[in-house]
Amino acid sequence: MRHILIIGAGRSTTSLIKYLLEKSSAENLFLTIGDISEEHAKKLTKGHPNAQGIYFDVFNAKQRAELIQKHDLIISMLPASMHIEAANDCLKFGKSMVTASYVSNEMQALDEEVKKRGLVFMNEIGVDPGIDHMSAMQVIDRIREKGGKMLLFESFTGGLIAPESDDNLWHYKFTWNPRNVVVAGQGGAAEFIQEGTYKYIPYHRLFRRTEFLDVEGFGRFEAYANRNSLKYRSIYGLDDILTLYRGTMRHVGFSKAWNMFVQLGMTDDSYTIPDSENLSYRAFINLFLPYSPTDSVELKLRHNLKIDQDDLMWGKLEELDIFNPNKTIGIKDATPAMALQKILMDKWTLKPEDKDMIVMYHKFGYELNGERKQIDSSMVLTGDDQTYTAMAKTVGLPVAIAALKILNKEITTPGVQIPISKEVYGPILEELEGYGIVFKEKFTKYLGYNPNNVAG
Amino acid sequence: MRHILIIGAGRSTTSLIKYLLEKSSAENLFLTIGDISEEHAKKLTKGHPNAQGIYFDVFNAKQRAELIQKHDLIISMLPASMHIEAANDCLKFGKSMVTASYVSNEMQALDEEVKKRGLVFMNEIGVDPGIDHMSAMQVIDRIREKGGKMLLFESFTGGLIAPESDDNLWHYKFTWNPRNVVVAGQGGAAEFIQEGTYKYIPYHRLFRRTEFLDVEGFGRFEAYANRNSLKYRSIYGLDDILTLYRGTMRHVGFSKAWNMFVQLGMTDDSYTIPDSENLSYRAFINLFLPYSPTDSVELKLRHNLKIDQDDLMWGKLEELDIFNPNKTIGIKDATPAMALQKILMDKWTLKPEDKDMIVMYHKFGYELNGERKQIDSSMVLTGDDQTYTAMAKTVGLPVAIAALKILNKEITTPGVQIPISKEVYGPILEELEGYGIVFKEKFTKYLGYNPNNVAG
Numbered sequence: 001m002r003h004i005l006i007i008g009a010g011r012s013t014t015s016l017i018k019y020l021l022e023k024s025s026a027e028n029l030f031l032t033i034g035d036i037s038e039e040h041a042k043k044l045t046k047g048h049p050n051a052q053g054i055y056f057d058v059f060n061a062k063q064r065a066e067l068i069q070k071h072d073l074i075i076s077m078l079p080a081s082m083h084i085e086a087a088n089d090c091l092k093f094g095k096s097m098v099t100a101s102y103v104s105n106e107m108q109a110l111d112e113e114v115k116k117r118g119l120v121f122m123n124e125i126g127v128d129p130g131i132d133h134m135s136a137m138q139v140i141d142r143i144r145e146k147g148g149k150m151l152l153f154e155s156f157t158g159g160l161i162a163p164e165s166d167d168n169l170w171h172y173k174f175t176w177n178p179r180n181v182v183v184a185g186q187g188g189a190a191e192f193i194q195e196g197t198y199k200y201i202p203y204h205r206l207f208r209r210t211e212f213l214d215v216e217g218f219g220r221f222e223a224y225a226n227r228n229s230l231k232y233r234s235i236y237g238l239d240d241i242l243t244l245y246r247g248t249m250r251h252v253g254f255s256k257a258w259n260m261f262v263q264l265g266m267t268d269d270s271y272t273i274p275d276s277e278n279l280s281y282r283a284f285i286n287l288f289l290p291y292s293p294t295d296s297v298e299l300k301l302r303h304n305l306k307i308d309q310d311d312l313m314w315g316k317l318e319e320l321d322i323f324n325p326n327k328t329i330g331i332k333d334a335t336p337a338m339a340l341q342k343i344l345m346d347k348w349t350l351k352p353e354d355k356d357m358i359v360m361y362h363k364f365g366y367e368l369n370g371e372r373k374q375i376d377s378s379m380v381l382t383g384d385d386q387t388y389t390a391m392a393k394t395v396g397l398p399v400a401i402a403a404l405k406i407l408n409k410e411i412t413t414p415g416v417q418i419p420i421s422k423e424v425y426g427p428i429l430e431e432l433e434g435y436g437i438v439f440k441e442k443f444t445k446y447l448g449y450n451p452n453n454v455a456g
Numbered sequence: 457m458r459h460i461l462i463i464g465a466g467r468s469t470t471s472l473i474k475y476l477l478e479k480s481s482a483e484n485l486f487l488t489i490g491d492i493s494e495e496h497a498k499k500l501t502k503g504h505p506n507a508q509g510i511y512f513d514v515f516n517a518k519q520r521a522e523l524i525q526k527h528d529l530i531i532s533m534l535p536a537s538m539h540i541e542a543a544n545d546c547l548k549f550g551k552s553m554v555t556a557s558y559v560s561n562e563m564q565a566l567d568e569e570v571k572k573r574g575l576v577f578m579n580e581i582g583v584d585p586g587i588d589h590m591s592a593m594q595v596i597d598r599i600r601e602k603g604g605k606m607l608l609f610e611s612f613t614g615g616l617i618a619p620e621s622d623d624n625l626w627h628y629k630f631t632w633n634p635r636n637v638v639v640a641g642q643g644g645a646a647e648f649i650q651e652g653t654y655k656y657i658p659y660h661r662l663f664r665r666t667e668f669l670d671v672e673g674f675g676r677f678e679a680y681a682n683r684n685s686l687k688y689r690s691i692y693g694l695d696d697i698l699t700l701y702r703g704t705m706r707h708v709g710f711s712k713a714w715n716m717f718v719q720l721g722m723t724d725d726s727y728t729i730p731d732s733e734n735l736s737y738r739a740f741i742n743l744f745l746p747y748s749p750t751d752s753v754e755l756k757l758r759h760n761l762k763i764d765q766d767d768l769m770w771g772k773l774e775e776l777d778i779f780n781p782n783k784t785i786g787i788k789d790a791t792p793a794m795a796l797q798k799i800l801m802d803k804w805t806l807k808p809e810d811k812d813m814i815v816m817y818h819k820f821g822y823e824l825n826g827e828r829k830q831i832d833s834s835m836v837l838t839g840d841d842q843t844y845t846a847m848a849k850t851v852g853l854p855v856a857i858a859a860l861k862i863l864n865k866e867i868t869t870p871g872v873q874i875p876i877s878k879e880v881y882g883p884i885l886e887e888l889e890g891y892g893i894v895f896k897e898k899f900t901k902y903l904g905y906n907p908n909n910v911a912g
Contacts, residue, residue, distance in 0.1 A: 188726050194747035198730055200792070201744075202721030204660035209746065265658030270644050274654055288657075290665065291650035293906035336656070450749035 001030045002407055005071035007056055007086060008078035009035035009044050012100070012126070014387050016075070016396030017044050017051070023404065024050035032071065058085050069093045073407050075399060083107060087121065094119065098403045100126030100395050103416060111416040120406045124418040127358060127394035128157040131379070131432070133232075133418060134398070134425035135439050136362050139377055140236060141422060143366045151242050151372065152365030152448045156213060156223040157358070158249025159391055162382045163218070165354035169316045171251030173348045175356035176391055182341045183269050184248065185227065192229035192245045195450045201225055207259035213249065213361045215378050216440065221359060223247035224255050235420065243448055249359050257316045260305055261340060264288040269337035276334035282325040284339050298323060320347055356383040358390040360439075365448045372446030379439045397435055401428050457486045458863055461527035463512055463542060464534035465491035465500050468556070468582070470843050472531070472852030473500050473507070479860060480506035488527065514541050525549045529863050531855060532557075539563060543577065550575065554859045556582030556851050559872060567872040576862045580874040583814060583850035584613040587835070587888070589688075589874060590854070590881035591895050592818050595833055596692060597878060599822045607698050607828065608821030608904045612669060612679040613814070614705025615847055618838045619674070621810035625772045627707030629804045631812035631847055638797045639725050640704065641683065648685035648701045651906045657681055663715040669705065669817045671834050672896065677815060679703035680711050691876065699904055705815050713772045716761055717796060720744040725793035732790035738781040740795050754779060776803055812839040814846040816895075821904045828902030835895045853891055857884050 004020060006013060013033075020031055031048075034056025035041035041053030058064060058078055068074055068089040073096050076083045080101035090097045091110055096119045103123045114121050124130055132155055140150060161173040174181060190201040201209050210222040229246040233239060250258075261267050265288050273279065273287065282297055289300040301307070307314055320343055321327065327346075329339045350356070357380060364375045383389035402419065405411040411424055419425050429439075460476060462469060469489075476487055487504075490512025491497035497509030514520060514534055524530055524545040529552050532539045536557035546553045547566055552575045559579045570577050580586055588611055596606060617629040630637060646657040657665050666678040685702040689695060706714075717723050721744050729735065729743065738753055745756040757763070763770055776799055777783065783802075785795045806812070813836060820831040839845035858875065861867040867880055875881050885895075 189721050189724055191727070195749070197739075197747055198743055199745075199747065200721055200724075200727075202660070202719075202724060204658070205719065205721065263658075263661065265645050265656055265661065268645055268656075268658060271647070271656075283653075287654055289655075291653055291655065291905045293651070293908070449747045452749070 001028050002073070003030050003032065003071040004073050004075060004403060004407070005032045005034065005067055006075045006077060007034045007058060008076060008082070009033050009037075009041050009053075010077055011389070012392050012395040013044065013077050014389075014396065015393040016077070016400045018388070019397055019400040020404070021046070021048045021051060024048070027404065027408075029404075029407075032067070034067065058082050061085075065089050065093070068095055071095060073097070073403055075099070075403050077399070080104065090119070090121070091117065096120045096122075096406050098122045098125060098399050098406065100124070100130060100399050102129060103418060108416055115415040118414045120411060120414055121416045122402050122406065122411070122419065122424070123416065125398045125402050125428075126396075127159075127391070127398075128360070130398050130419065131394055131437065132157055132360060132362075133420050134429050135360065135377065135379065136364075137236065137420045138422075138425050138429060139362065139364050139375055139441075140238075143364060143368070143375075146368060148366040148368035148373075150238055150364070150366050151446065152244075152363060152374070153236070153238060153241060154243065154245040154247070154363040156221075156247045156249045156361045158221065158223075158360075160249070160251060160357045160359060161350075162355035162357040162390075164382075165351070165356075166251070168347060169312075169319050170254055170257060170348070172254055173350050173354065173356075174345065175350065175389065178341050178345055178348070179337070182267055182337045182344070185224065186267070186269070188227060190225035190227050190229070192225055193241070194243050194245070195448070196242045204262055207255040207262055210255045211247070212252070213378075215359060215361060215380060216442075218359070218380055220252050221249045221361070222252050222255055223249045223361075235418070243365065249361065253312070257313045260307075260313060260317070263305060264301075266336045266340045269335045272333040272335055273339065276329050276339060277332045279329045279339070280325045281322050281327045281329070281343055284329060284336075284343070285322055287336075320344065350386060352386060355385065356389045356391055357381065358394045362439075363447075365446050367446075372448075374444045374446045374448070376442040376444065377439045378442075379437060381437055393435060394437060397432060397437070398428055401431050457484050458529070459486050459488065459527045460529050460531065460859060460863070461488045461490065461523055462531045462533060463490045463514060464532060464538070465489050465493075465497050465509075466533060467845070468848050468851040469500065469533050470845075470852065471849040472533070472856045474844070475853055475856040476860070477502075477504045477507060480504070483860065483864075485860075485863075488523070490523065514538050517541075521545050521549070524551055527551060529553070529859055531555070531859050533855070536560065546577070547573065547575070552576045552578075552862050554578045554581060554855055554862065556580070556586060556855050558585060559874060564872055571871040574870045576867060576870055577872045578858050578862065578867070578875065578880070579872065581854045581858050581880075581884075582852075583847070583854075584816070586854050586875065587850055587893065588613055588816060588818075589876050590885050591816065591833065591835065592820075593692065593876045594878075594881050594885060595818065595820050595831055595897075596694075599820060599824070599831075602824060604822040604824035604829075606694055606820070606822050607902065608700075608819060608830070609692070609694060609697060610699065610701040610703070610819040612677075612703045612705045612817040614677065614679075614816075616705070616707060616813045616815060617806075618811035618813040618846075621807070621812075622707070624803060625768075625775050626710055626713060626804070628710055629806050629810065629812075630801065631806065631845065634797050634801055634804070635793075638723055638793045638800070641680065642723070642725070644683060646681035646683050646685070648681055649697070650699050650701070651904065652698045660718055663711040663718055666711045667703075668708070669834075671815060671817060671836060672898075674815070674836055676708050677705045677817070678708050678711055679705045679817075691874070699821065705817065709768070713769045716763075716769060716773070719761060720757075722792045722796045725791045728789040728791055729795065732785050732795060733788045735785045735795070736781045737778050737783045737785070737799055740785060740792075740799075741778055743792075776800065806842060808842060811841065812845045812847055813837065814850045818895075819903075821902050823902075828904075830900045830902045830904070832898040832900065833895045834898075835893060837893055849891060850893060853888060853893070854884055857887050 031051040033041045038055035045051035226246040361378045487507040489497045494511035501507035682702040816835045818833045
């Protein structure tokens with residue numbers, strides 16, 4: 001029996017656990033699921049004989065060390081900041097580890113020691129980061145193997161509502177951490193490169209510099225820039241690339257409407273509002289509008305944001321019931337972002353029967369044999385239900401597959417890793433196809449921002 | 457002979473030194489001017505027998521202690537963050553101290569000790585903060601003495617170019633630290649109260665929510681909100697006031713044009729631009745505009761900011777020569793704010809014969825005997841030349857007067873102080889009138905935001 005310890009049993013662990021349990025007999029696996037809620041951990045085992053659910057507190061050093069020592073591999077699905085506690089013990093007791101989170105500086109600092117001990121600490125192997133790395137590197141490596149030169153790489157991911165559950169004017173529901181959605185894009189200007197020129201978009205313009213993406217069978221989406229598109233420039237080996245852009249996908253019209261909140265300052269998370277607990281939705285909106293003894297909040301908002309009488313954005317605001325003077329925020333010391341999140345959660349919370357959807361879209365521009373070409377590669381996955389969501393599948397399955405492959409010595413390169421080498425992405429992407437995570441490719445001439453090489 | 461030590465001899469010390477030297481015979485004063493440039497310190501004495509200029513480094517603890525010990529009173533005109541070094545020694549050796557800076561937390565922490573030793577540490581006694589505190593509290597106290605109840609207090613200050621030197625389309629030149637002008641308003645939403653309602657303006661909207669102020673003989677000005685208007689609410693005793701607003705004054709049209717830079721993200725000081733040293737002005741602007749192989753930077757800017765063909769703002773941009781492809785930023789690792797400052801300094805630097813101007817405007821709304829009234833109080837001071845600027849006079853004179861009054865035991869209340877008590881502001885404001893710093897009052901009915909008490 002090989003023992004796998006899964007710590008942190010949030011929403012994204014369902015498919016991960018299901019995968020490993022399905023393989024548990026054939027692969028001789030026993031899973032220990034540790035969570036701060038023992039009840040929740042037990043529930044996730046579904047009574048399977050090859051699993052147990054236990055109470056686990058990552059900050060209990062004694063329990064943590066004992067458990068990690070007893071297991072063959074550790075999967076941490078804890079919040080990103082908590083991995084390091086487990087990582088230090090994994091290093092100490094010589095256990096490999098898998099996480100779906102960005103490599104923190106502290107995690108990176110362990111690289112040398114991890115290598116010395118011959119361990120694999122695989123990170124960023126969820127959906128974004130994760131499947132995006134793998135699916136992008138697969139195409140980039142293919143282009144390079146043929147002798148092609150990369151000109152453009154753009155990559156977009158969206159966690160969205162599935163078409164069959166899309167029943168509001170925003171075409172959006174919270175399929176993941178609502179807080180992250182409300183503060184998305186904050187913390188500095190978005191940076192990227194277009195045709196060799198650095199470009200910067202300040203937060204307050206981010207949602208007005210979108211681009212459209214057409215996905216066969218699913219229609220048109222839009223995308224706004226992520227904060228740092230250049231983060232993986234060197235890691236992907238794209239130091240000389242002319243265009244490098246990463247973005248977040250939404251249904252068309254979302255960003256323009258969301259921009260209303262950004263413009264008003266309602267996404268600010270840096271200060272608290274006096275007496276926020278008793279503030280009505282209407283009074284909350286009014287905090288961001290000039291005082292008037294006579295004019296309504298509605299008219300002030302329209303005037304302030306120059307929203308025409310027949311602008312479709314207005315319906316989106318009304319749908320959120322933000323002008324309601326009777327509904328209250330009900331949160332003490334709320335920041336504007338927290339208050340806005342409350343208002344949105346009234347309307348954007350998934351219903352029991354709702355399904356989510358993950359959309360990913362890459363563009364690869366390259367030159368091969370003197371010709372400029374482009375590959376567009378896209379993937380759409382819909383969730384089964386509210387347990388096996390598209391998010392849970394796309395985050396959990398690569399984690400589970402990687403964990404098993406590390407255990408089986410199919411992935412062996414030691415160190416603090418992300419899944420960008422063929423050894424890793426090849427077999428994992430192949431196996432993911434069996435779960436419906438399939439990339440479709442479209443081959444065209446180069447459609448980059450300056451296909452004819454005109455000076456501008 | 458009473459010995460005064462002045463440490464830090466920047467641009468705002470000229471009038472301060474002149475005042476004290478003029479009084480030095482009658483008042484038996486000897487000034488020691490300490491600066492990191494000995495030559496500059498010596499020059500400021502103008503060979504006066506009652507003054508010496510010396511090299512002074514506030515971080516040289518030995519010299520600092522020796523000097524402070526030998527003097528009767530210390531005036532620190534150092535950058536705000538450096539006062540605390542001197543303050544600790546002043547406390548140790550029992551010397552009173554004067555600064556024109558905001559009271560830092562470290563300075564405030566000395567209050568109890570300063571009181572115990574019977575010393576006066578007078579701060580915020582320049583122009584803003586300083587003359588604004590004094591002139592406001594004088595009127596507020598007067599209204600209260602009559603039994604009036606404060607309804608509204610708004611206070612605006614501007615460091616501007618004098619009309620006779622106003623020769624550019626922005627009607628602005630750098631009469632003070634350019635960097636502070638470029639990053640003004642950043643660091644969080646502006647907060648204030650209008651008619652009992654909290655209001656917040658995010659940075660990216662700050663320069664589009666201005667209000668107009670008419671100053672007799674000088675025409676119309678505009679003002680944008682300072683970050684924290686509520687800072688002095690309790691200190692001024694205005695806890696129940698309906699409207700409290702502090703702002704910065706500019707000539708009309710400045711803010712709307714400045715907003716172009718804010719919108720584009722050119723005032724961001726949080727990241728550096730690759731190869732900024734060799735970047736042309738034109739390429740700098742282009743960083744903030746979408747890529748196009750065919751369209752000009754000019755058209756992209758017009759389209760991006762929706763600037764009509766005949767908009768007067770365009771001339772302001774052209775005047776700054778920002779589209780020039782041959783002028784380079786010339787600063788290594790420049791942030792956008794630093795690059796913008798460089799471009800502005802080409803055009804907004806004072807010429808030798810230019811004069812500056814300080815404008816201050818207060819509005820006091822109050823209820824007295826059942827009647828709602830308002831007092832508007834304004835002050836305009838023009839500089840004599842580039843040595844005795846309006847800034848140097850309005851910052852330095854209150855500092856000098858306060859210093860002498862502390863020395864002469866006319867200001868005696870011990871502790872870490874700001875000039876809001878009658879003991880302080882009364883005689884100082886009276887003396888300032890002799891130097892042309894005169895507030896003119898206009899009495900009207902209450903013109904606040906809701907004079908007729910209409911529910912809105």
